[in-house]
Amino acid sequence: MRIMLDTNVLISALIFRSEQLTKVIEQVAERDTLVLCSYVIDEINTVVERKFPKHKRTINKFLSKLSFELVYSPKEIEGERLFEIRDENDYIILHTAIIEDIDILITGDKDFAAVDIERPEILTPSEFLAFSAFLWSAKIKQLYYNSGLFPAVQILDQRYYLLV
Numbered sequence: 001m002r003i004m005l006d007t008n009v010l011i012s013a014l015i016f017r018s019e020q021l022t023k024v025i026e027q028v029a030e031r032d033t034l035v036l037c038s039y040v041i042d043e044i045n046t047v048v049e050r051k052f053p054k055h056k057r058t059i060n061k062f063l064s065k066l067s068f069e070l071v072y073s074p075k076e077i078e079g080e081r082l083f084e085i086r087d088e089n090d091y092i093i094l095h096t097a098i099i100e101d102i103d104i105l106i107t108g109d110k111d112f113a114a115v116d117i118e119r120p121e122i123l124t125p126s127e128f129l130a131f132s133a134f135l136w137s138a139k140i141k142q143l144y145y146n147s148g149l150f151p152a153v154q155i156l157d158q159r160y161y162l163l164v
Contacts (some may be wrong), residue, residue, distance in 0.1 A: 002069070003028045004035045004097050006107035007043045009125060014062055015052050024106060024125045027132050029067060037096040039073035043089070071100045094122075104128065 005025070013021035028034045041063070048059050073096040081091075090111050097105045102120040105112070112122045123131060 001032045001103040002035050002101070003032045003104045003106060004037065004093075004100075004102045004120070005040070006093060006105065006109060006112075007040050007047065008108045009106055010036075010040070010044055011047060011052075012108065014059060015048075015055055020129065021125055024128055025066075027129070028106070031132070034066070034068040035071055035100065035102055036068045037071050037073045037093060037100070039089075039092050039096060041070070071096060074099075094120075 005028070009021055009024060012018045013025055025034075044059060044063075045056075048056050073092050077092070077095055090109060094105065094112065094115065094117075097120045098117070105120045105122050106125055106128050107122065108124060115122065
């Protein structure tokens with residue numbers, strides 16, 4: 001899966017040393033394709049420079065060692081809006097996620113929760129960790145099923161829920 005992180009997730013993991021958010025980044029980097037957009041990278045640098053200047057070097061070192069796919073956010077968005085969101089800066093991030101065909105956007109920003117779109121799936125870090133644990137458990141069960149050790153795997157609905 002291609003998973004994009006919002007600015008607040010990265011900053012909270014690095015500056016405030018959030019264990020939960022560090023776990024999110026680790027899981028995405030290990031199991032999926034981490035995608036960052038140019039707008040998020042620029043926003044991280046701006047926020048750190050303004051609010052946490054002593055952490056600038058740490059952020060730059062982290063980003064230089066982190067394996068991720070960089071996608072470019074459009075400077076100007078032309079045409080009809082794809083959705084409505086309160087914060088115009090959030091529009092750029094979600095618009096980029098849509099045009100880059102991102103599967104999941106992980107954010108702690110509550111403004112995204114009000115947006116009604118099919119894709120990407122917008123999850124909080126807690127929702128992602130729960131989803132990830134369930135999905136990996138289901139993948140292991142699927143491996144057993146394919147080997148003939150488990151009798152059935154049943155898809156319950158479109159939101160990735162698998163049961164044995």
